Amino acid sequence: VPLLVLGGISLDRVRSTAIADLGFESDLLYAAPLELDAGPENRTAGDIDFRIRNLRDNLAKASGIASVTVADGLPLDFRGRVTPVSLQTEANVAPALVRSQVTRVGGGYLNTMGIPLLSGRDFSDGDSAGSEKVTIITQPLADRLFPSAGAAEAIGKRLTFGAAVGDTPPQTLTIIGVTADFPLPR
Numbered sequence: 001v002p003l004l005v006l007g008g009i010s011l012d013r014v015r016s017t018a019i020a021d022l023g024f025e026s027d028l029l030y031a032a033p034l035e036l037d038a039g040p041e042n043r044t045a046g047d048i049d050f051r052i053r054n055l056r057d058n059l060a061k062a063s064g065i066a067s068v069t070v071a072d073g074l075p076l077d078f079r080g081r082v083t084p085v086s087l088q089t090e091a092n093v094a095p096a097l098v099r100s101q102v103t104r105v106g107g108g109y110l111n112t113m114g115i116p117l118l119s120g121r122d123f124s125d126g127d128s129a130g131s132e133k134v135t136i137i138t139q140p141l142a143d144r145l146f147p148s149a150g151a152a153e154a155i156g157k158r159l160t161f162g163a164a165v166g167d168t169p170p171q172t173l174t175i176i177g178v179t180a181d182f183p184l185p186r
Helices: 002-019 045-061 109-113 139-145
Strands: 082-087 098-101 117-120 134-138 158-161 171-179
Touching: 098 139, 134 139, 134 158, 139 171
Parallel strands: 134 171
Antiparallel strands: 082 098, 082 158, 117 171, 158 171
8 A cells, every 4th residue: 555655646746747847848858868988098178178169059950949058957857956145245344155056057047948038138149258258037036135225226246156176266157047947856
């Protein structure tokens, strides 16, 4: 009897997940991992960036492909990328840290994933290496960081990601957009 009950609970969770609004479009979505670490040890970051851009551009030209993007993870992929984030503060003020799921993404990510943008703008080609570092946050993170303001209040504010490691300071990025939420794995 306990196994039947546990089996029923598991099937109900699968059914719930299959019909739930995930906050992104999962129909016709295909994700493939890239093994970029294989190969010569003297490969530079520029070589890897070139390979990623080349692959993305070739896939975008393929028949039947509506949209292509790159990311170091997907919503609900169960990979722990939790990072402490805080609003940028004065040097003598302790930041209020909030734990957040962080995913690095390429241009077109929101469109490819079908994640609605509520405020601000999406990433653009101008948001590349050498330009100001920018980020897009979810509505729940905006609510935690700006409890008395709307999503539009977050635009233009600066976030600090992670903590200082040795002589390396934490990354600071400017918020350019706020997206709708999607559920996190439990």
